[in-house]
Amino acid sequence: MSGLSTHVLDTANGVPGAGISIKLYRVEAEQLELVTSAVTNSDGRTDSLLLTSEELRVGKYQLQFDTADYFRERGAVVPETAFLDDIVIRFGISDTQAHYHVPLLVSPFSYSTYRGS
Structure with a gap:
Protein backbone atom coordinates (compact mmCIF):
# COMPACT_ATOMS: atom_id res chain seq x y z
CA MET A 1 0.00 0.00 0.00
CA SER A 2 1.47 3.36 -0.99
CA GLY A 3 1.10 6.59 0.93
CA LEU A 4 2.90 8.82 3.43
CA SER A 5 2.99 8.27 7.17
CA THR A 6 5.02 9.53 10.13
CA HIS A 7 5.44 9.02 13.82
CA VAL A 8 7.33 10.76 16.60
CA LEU A 9 9.39 9.17 19.36
CA ASP A 10 10.38 11.30 22.35
CA THR A 11 13.88 9.97 23.00
CA ALA A 12 14.40 12.24 26.02
CA ASN A 13 11.61 10.48 27.93
CA GLY A 14 11.44 7.14 26.13
CA VAL A 15 7.80 7.54 25.08
CA PRO A 16 5.78 8.20 21.92
CA GLY A 17 5.51 11.89 21.06
CA ALA A 18 1.79 12.39 21.69
CA GLY A 19 0.05 15.67 20.91
CA ILE A 20 2.64 17.09 18.50
CA SER A 21 1.26 19.34 15.77
CA ILE A 22 2.45 18.43 12.28
CA LYS A 23 2.09 20.27 8.98
CA LEU A 24 2.80 18.75 5.59
CA TYR A 25 3.74 21.04 2.71
CA ARG A 26 4.41 20.39 -0.94
CA VAL A 27 7.43 22.39 -2.12
CA GLU A 28 7.04 23.91 -5.60
CA ALA A 29 9.73 26.30 -6.85
CA GLU A 30 10.75 26.87 -3.19
CA GLN A 31 7.17 27.95 -2.37
CA LEU A 32 5.30 26.02 0.32
CA GLU A 33 1.77 24.78 -0.29
CA LEU A 34 0.06 23.43 2.84
CA VAL A 35 -1.29 19.96 2.04
CA THR A 36 -2.57 18.84 5.43
CA SER A 37 -2.05 19.13 9.15
CA ALA A 38 -2.45 16.64 11.97
CA VAL A 39 -1.72 16.03 15.64
CA THR A 40 -0.03 12.85 16.83
CA ASN A 41 -2.10 10.43 18.89
CA SER A 42 -1.11 8.62 22.10
CA ASP A 43 1.12 6.29 20.06
CA GLY A 44 2.98 9.23 18.47
CA ARG A 45 1.35 8.55 15.10
CA THR A 46 -1.28 10.31 13.06
CA ASP A 47 -4.70 8.69 12.99
CA SER A 48 -4.60 8.39 9.20
CA LEU A 49 -2.07 8.63 6.40
CA LEU A 50 -0.79 12.12 5.63
CA LEU A 51 -1.10 11.26 1.95
CA THR A 52 -3.14 8.33 0.64
CA SER A 53 -2.08 6.35 -2.41
CA GLU A 54 -4.48 8.47 -4.50
CA GLU A 55 -2.93 11.72 -3.20
CA LEU A 56 0.72 10.67 -3.52
CA ARG A 57 2.55 12.68 -6.21
CA VAL A 58 6.18 12.78 -7.27
CA GLY A 59 7.89 15.84 -5.84
CA LYS A 60 9.51 17.55 -2.89
CA TYR A 61 7.70 17.72 0.46
CA GLN A 62 8.30 19.23 3.87
CA LEU A 63 7.12 17.99 7.25
CA GLN A 64 7.11 20.50 10.10
CA PHE A 65 6.88 19.23 13.68
CA ASP A 66 6.08 21.65 16.56
CA THR A 67 8.41 20.11 19.12
CA ALA A 68 9.33 23.01 21.42
CA ASP A 69 5.73 23.41 22.62
CA TYR A 70 5.50 19.64 23.11
CA PHE A 71 8.54 19.59 25.42
CA THR A 81 14.05 30.97 21.77
CA ALA A 82 14.34 27.20 21.68
CA PHE A 83 17.33 25.45 20.18
CA LEU A 84 14.87 23.24 18.27
CA ASP A 85 11.52 24.92 17.82
CA ASP A 86 9.84 23.63 14.68
CA ILE A 87 11.74 20.74 13.17
CA VAL A 88 11.58 20.73 9.39
CA ILE A 89 12.32 17.65 7.30
CA ARG A 90 12.44 18.02 3.52
CA PHE A 91 12.30 14.88 1.46
CA GLY A 92 11.42 13.69 -2.00
CA ILE A 93 8.84 11.25 -3.27
CA SER A 94 9.94 9.58 -6.49
CA ASP A 95 7.75 6.46 -6.63
CA THR A 96 3.98 6.82 -6.22
CA GLN A 97 3.62 3.05 -5.88
CA ALA A 98 5.81 2.98 -2.73
CA HIS A 99 5.03 3.70 0.90
CA TYR A 100 7.01 6.52 2.50
CA HIS A 101 7.34 6.57 6.29
CA VAL A 102 9.23 9.50 7.84
CA PRO A 103 9.75 8.99 11.58
CA LEU A 104 11.15 11.63 13.90
CA LEU A 105 13.24 10.73 16.95
CA VAL A 106 13.52 13.86 19.07
CA SER A 107 14.72 15.44 22.31
CA PRO A 108 14.89 19.16 23.17
CA PHE A 109 18.44 19.32 21.78
CA SER A 110 18.69 16.74 18.99
CA TYR A 111 16.73 14.81 16.39
CA SER A 112 17.16 12.18 13.72
CA THR A 113 15.06 10.74 10.96
CA TYR A 114 15.23 8.03 8.33
CA ARG A 115 13.09 6.46 5.64
CA GLY A 116 11.14 3.79 7.45
CA SER A 117 8.80 1.14 6.23
Whole structure:
Protein backbone atom coordinates (compact mmCIF):
# COMPACT_ATOMS: atom_id res chain seq x y z
CA MET A 1 0.00 0.00 0.00
CA SER A 2 1.47 3.36 -0.99
CA GLY A 3 1.10 6.59 0.93
CA LEU A 4 2.90 8.82 3.43
CA SER A 5 2.99 8.27 7.17
CA THR A 6 5.02 9.53 10.13
CA HIS A 7 5.44 9.02 13.82
CA VAL A 8 7.33 10.76 16.60
CA LEU A 9 9.39 9.17 19.36
CA ASP A 10 10.38 11.30 22.35
CA THR A 11 13.88 9.97 23.00
CA ALA A 12 14.40 12.24 26.02
CA ASN A 13 11.61 10.48 27.93
CA GLY A 14 11.44 7.14 26.13
CA VAL A 15 7.80 7.54 25.08
CA PRO A 16 5.78 8.20 21.92
CA GLY A 17 5.51 11.89 21.06
CA ALA A 18 1.79 12.39 21.69
CA GLY A 19 0.05 15.67 20.91
CA ILE A 20 2.64 17.09 18.50
CA SER A 21 1.26 19.34 15.77
CA ILE A 22 2.45 18.43 12.28
CA LYS A 23 2.09 20.27 8.98
CA LEU A 24 2.80 18.75 5.59
CA TYR A 25 3.74 21.04 2.71
CA ARG A 26 4.41 20.39 -0.94
CA VAL A 27 7.43 22.39 -2.12
CA GLU A 28 7.04 23.91 -5.60
CA ALA A 29 9.73 26.30 -6.85
CA GLU A 30 10.75 26.87 -3.19
CA GLN A 31 7.17 27.95 -2.37
CA LEU A 32 5.30 26.02 0.32
CA GLU A 33 1.77 24.78 -0.29
CA LEU A 34 0.06 23.43 2.84
CA VAL A 35 -1.29 19.96 2.04
CA THR A 36 -2.57 18.84 5.43
CA SER A 37 -2.05 19.13 9.15
CA ALA A 38 -2.45 16.64 11.97
CA VAL A 39 -1.72 16.03 15.64
CA THR A 40 -0.03 12.85 16.83
CA ASN A 41 -2.10 10.43 18.89
CA SER A 42 -1.11 8.62 22.10
CA ASP A 43 1.12 6.29 20.06
CA GLY A 44 2.98 9.23 18.47
CA ARG A 45 1.35 8.55 15.10
CA THR A 46 -1.28 10.31 13.06
CA ASP A 47 -4.70 8.69 12.99
CA SER A 48 -4.60 8.39 9.20
CA LEU A 49 -2.07 8.63 6.40
CA LEU A 50 -0.79 12.12 5.63
CA LEU A 51 -1.10 11.26 1.95
CA THR A 52 -3.14 8.33 0.64
CA SER A 53 -2.08 6.35 -2.41
CA GLU A 54 -4.48 8.47 -4.50
CA GLU A 55 -2.93 11.72 -3.20
CA LEU A 56 0.72 10.67 -3.52
CA ARG A 57 2.55 12.68 -6.21
CA VAL A 58 6.18 12.78 -7.27
CA GLY A 59 7.89 15.84 -5.84
CA LYS A 60 9.51 17.55 -2.89
CA TYR A 61 7.70 17.72 0.46
CA GLN A 62 8.30 19.23 3.87
CA LEU A 63 7.12 17.99 7.25
CA GLN A 64 7.11 20.50 10.10
CA PHE A 65 6.88 19.23 13.68
CA ASP A 66 6.08 21.65 16.56
CA THR A 67 8.41 20.11 19.12
CA ALA A 68 9.33 23.01 21.42
CA ASP A 69 5.73 23.41 22.62
CA TYR A 70 5.50 19.64 23.11
CA PHE A 71 8.54 19.59 25.42
CA ARG A 72 7.43 22.73 27.29
CA GLU A 73 4.04 21.13 27.98
CA ARG A 74 5.86 18.15 29.47
CA GLY A 75 7.87 20.32 31.86
CA ALA A 76 11.19 20.46 30.02
CA VAL A 77 13.15 23.66 30.44
CA VAL A 78 13.02 25.08 26.93
CA PRO A 79 13.98 28.76 26.50
CA GLU A 80 11.63 31.14 24.69
CA THR A 81 14.05 30.97 21.77
CA ALA A 82 14.34 27.20 21.68
CA PHE A 83 17.33 25.45 20.18
CA LEU A 84 14.87 23.24 18.27
CA ASP A 85 11.52 24.92 17.82
CA ASP A 86 9.84 23.63 14.68
CA ILE A 87 11.74 20.74 13.17
CA VAL A 88 11.58 20.73 9.39
CA ILE A 89 12.32 17.65 7.30
CA ARG A 90 12.44 18.02 3.52
CA PHE A 91 12.30 14.88 1.46
CA GLY A 92 11.42 13.69 -2.00
CA ILE A 93 8.84 11.25 -3.27
CA SER A 94 9.94 9.58 -6.49
CA ASP A 95 7.75 6.46 -6.63
CA THR A 96 3.98 6.82 -6.22
CA GLN A 97 3.62 3.05 -5.88
CA ALA A 98 5.81 2.98 -2.73
CA HIS A 99 5.03 3.70 0.90
CA TYR A 100 7.01 6.52 2.50
CA HIS A 101 7.34 6.57 6.29
CA VAL A 102 9.23 9.50 7.84
CA PRO A 103 9.75 8.99 11.58
CA LEU A 104 11.15 11.63 13.90
CA LEU A 105 13.24 10.73 16.95
CA VAL A 106 13.52 13.86 19.07
CA SER A 107 14.72 15.44 22.31
CA PRO A 108 14.89 19.16 23.17
CA PHE A 109 18.44 19.32 21.78
CA SER A 110 18.69 16.74 18.99
CA TYR A 111 16.73 14.81 16.39
CA SER A 112 17.16 12.18 13.72
CA THR A 113 15.06 10.74 10.96
CA TYR A 114 15.23 8.03 8.33
CA ARG A 115 13.09 6.46 5.64
CA GLY A 116 11.14 3.79 7.45
CA SER A 117 8.80 1.14 6.23
